[in-house]
Amino acid sequence: MRGPTTVEPVPGRTDELIINMGPQHPATHGVLKVVIGVEGERITRAVPHIGFLHRNHEKIEEARTYPQIITYTDRMDYVSGLQNELPFILAVEDLLGVEVPPRAKLIRTIFFELFRIASHLVWLGTGMLDLGAITPFLYTFRDREMILEITEKTAGARMLPNYFTFGGVRRDVHPDFFKDVAHFLDFFETRLPDYYALVLDSPVFQARAVGVGVLSRERAIARGASGPVIRASGVAYDVRKAEPYDAYPELEFEVPTRPEGDVFARFWVRFKEMEESVKIIRQALEKTPKTGPYKGKVPPRVKPKPGARYRAVEISRGHLGTYVVSDGSERPLRVKHRSPSFANLQLIPDLFVGARFADAIAILSSLDPVFGEVDR
Amino acid sequence: MSLFAEVWEAVKAVGAGLGAVNKRISEPAVTEFYPYKKPEIPPVSVQFLALIQNEDGTDRCVACLQCERVCPSQVITIERKRNPEGKGFVLERFDLDFANCMHCANCVEACPVSAIVTVGAFEHAVYDINLLKADKAMLDHIGHEAKTWYSPKFGVEIRTPDGRIEKAPPEMQPGGLAELLAEGEGGEAS
Ligand code: SF4
Ligand code: SF4
Numbered sequence: 001m002r003g004p005t006t007v008e009p010v011p012g013r014t015d016e017l018i019i020n021m022g023p024q025h026p027a028t029h030g031v032l033k034v035v036i037g038v039e040g041e042r043i044t045r046a047v048p049h050i051g052f053l054h055r056n057h058e059k060i061e062e063a064r065t066y067p068q069i070i071t072y073t074d075r076m077d078y079v080s081g082l083q084n085e086l087p088f089i090l091a092v093e094d095l096l097g098v099e100v101p102p103r104a105k106l107i108r109t110i111f112f113e114l115f116r117i118a119s120h121l122v123w124l125g126t127g128m129l130d131l132g133a134i135t136p137f138l139y140t141f142r143d144r145e146m147i148l149e150i151t152e153k154t155a156g157a158r159m160l161p162n163y164f165t166f167g168g169v170r171r172d173v174h175p176d177f178f179k180d181v182a183h184f185l186d187f188f189e190t191r192l193p194d195y196y197a198l199v200l201d202s203p204v205f206q207a208r209a210v211g212v213g214v215l216s217r218e219r220a221i222a223r224g225a226s227g228p229v230i231r232a233s234g235v236a237y238d239v240r241k242a243e244p245y246d247a248y249p250e251l252e253f254e255v256p257t258r259p260e261g262d263v264f265a266r267f268w269v270r271f272k273e274m275e276e277s278v279k280i281i282r283q284a285l286e287k288t289p290k291t292g293p294y295k296g297k298v299p300p301r302v303k304p305k306p307g308a309r310y311r312a313v314e315i316s317r318g319h320l321g322t323y324v325v326s327d328g329s330e331r332p333l334r335v336k337h338r339s340p341s342f343a344n345l346q347l348i349p350d351l352f353v354g355a356r357f358a359d360a361i362a363i364l365s366s367l368d369p370v371f372g373e374v375d376r
Numbered sequence: 377m378s379l380f381a382e383v384w385e386a387v388k389a390v391g392a393g394l395g396a397v398n399k400r401i402s403e404p405a406v407t408e409f410y411p412y413k414k415p416e417i418p419p420v421s422v423q424f425l426a427l428i429q430n431e432d433g434t435d436r437c438v439a440c441l442q443c444e445r446v447c448p449s450q451v452i453t454i455e456r457k458r459n460p461e462g463k464g465f466v467l468e469r470f471d472l473d474f475a476n477c478m479h480c481a482n483c484v485e486a487c488p489v490s491a492i493v494t495v496g497a498f499e500h501a502v503y504d505i506n507l508l509k510a511d512k513a514m515l516d517h518i519g520h521e522a523k524t525w526y527s528p529k530f531g532v533e534i535r536t537p538d539g540r541i542e543k544a545p546p547e548m549q550p551g552g553l554a555e556l557l558a559e560g561e562g563g564e565a566s
Contacts, residue, residue, distance in 0.1 A: 068448035071480040135397060142406055154550070156420040156494070162480045170485065171420070171528060174550050194396040202389040 015039055021360070023052050029126060029364070030371030034348060038357050046352035046360075048345060053375040061335040066092055066302040067165070069335065073322075074160040076337065077373035080119035082111055082151070083315040084373075085164040087322035088335070090245055090311040093166055095304030095326055101293040102247070104168030109247040110181065110284045111151070111163065112313075113277040117188070118147040119316035120270050127267075127365035128199060131208055136198050143191055150180045167296035178285055185278050192275065200271055209264035213351045213363035216261060223350065224343040227318025228273065229367060231257045232265035239314035251283050263359075266366040303330055317341050317368060337376060341369040419526040420550045422481040423498040425472060426519035427512065428491055428533075431541055437491035439465035443483035451476045452483060472515060474500065474508040490527035497522065526550070 022033040031052035037045035061069045073084045125140035148158040153174045155161035220233040238255040240248045256272035258265040304326040312321035318340030325334040439456035455469040532544040
């Protein structure tokens, strides 16, 4: 069934006001338009409009060779750019039958988790900006800058590095890499208590977040939510545990969950995830040899044998899957991305209706959508 | 909770927040004073691309079309002709549209002779988008201006003041070069 595509005024009903939120609203994290009906302070109807940032990723990728496509996957979720490359690469590696050296897997995992921290820091800063707190924004972006500098030193770019490749990574890490990452982790651990004091432990924030935008476990599963959103509703679903990839089977970490399903729970889960990421990176740093192979043997012309493969990874926002169909040529027949923000955004009508108008912003920032990936 | 208790809680929260801010007040500033003090960017950083010519002024490029083939946004256009003296090809035209370039460095990685490289210059904003459509003369010029550049095959190279091209000392090199020089594995175009 198709849902309503817009909100029409009901004849004779004068107490309902219909307003547009976005697409240029600063709190919509990009270009989202939500048509909202409000009755006093309560939201009665909400219809999201997406597609403003559509760039035709999947069709373009059909016309590109496999190594070229990696560059495009970066541009989906640009806040955690590097993480997007992995599902496509894993799928093609499976089709090619390429062995990835253990060291390359560990390097990939370290970068993967660094970008999770970077992405959650952006979310924390901008999310609190939406709620009216400016200080966390200034602090989180300063911490994220350190991750971007580490990435630039090794991979050559800050946000869209195009660094992973079939069989491993493109070039070996910078000689300072291990030192830099360890330094960042030490530094970040001294910063986390400040974020707790400024955000999570603050009664002012709790008054805005506790009991707001409650998502039930059943509804989260029915809507296909993933990532921190579903874990805050009490479902311990994490692709890193469910279908482990790269070096995750060797590393120990927990999947933080919380049963409440409100805005506070979603903030809490992301905070705990940052702590888990720090733990994962520390373990991976210890295991990674300083030198060694960083790329497996890959044929110079990437031509997977005919077949199809679906691989998923847990990016900062949830379950990102890529389905690759190969017909044995240099270009894939079809590439399909299943993106987490798109599924999480479908919760807007569920969560908005009945909430107060000011809480809509808090709910939206707790879903943490990135529109490059919603619209692709 | 009574109103007074709630107000007291809020005051305490603001106090705790100010405490967290206070801890950082004496930290050194991290602001970059950009136009006055230029940041140093790592050599592998993909900013501007350039064509490098040998010390005697001949092209390093052997017109193998690898870079044209791997470019995802297809902004490189090469025309070549057979070399009149000897074998191989020579360039007739080498255009690169920086306006549509994704700065992915696929071309730099694919080049077998390190002719197309990344250079450290990063200020290339212009008012007219057509100025970003570079031809061979412009790419050669950027290469001549560059003091250091990077390519995965040869690592960081520097141009000495008297015009010679030399390999940079090991402390300027990014990671992975030792293995590259030892074996050449992992350096092939992906
Ligand atoms: S950096 Fe990438 S997009 Fe730009 S010219 Fe090279 S291959 Fe093409
Ligand atoms: S890959 Fe290098 S040698 Fe080949 S055409 Fe491009 S610049 Fe010239």
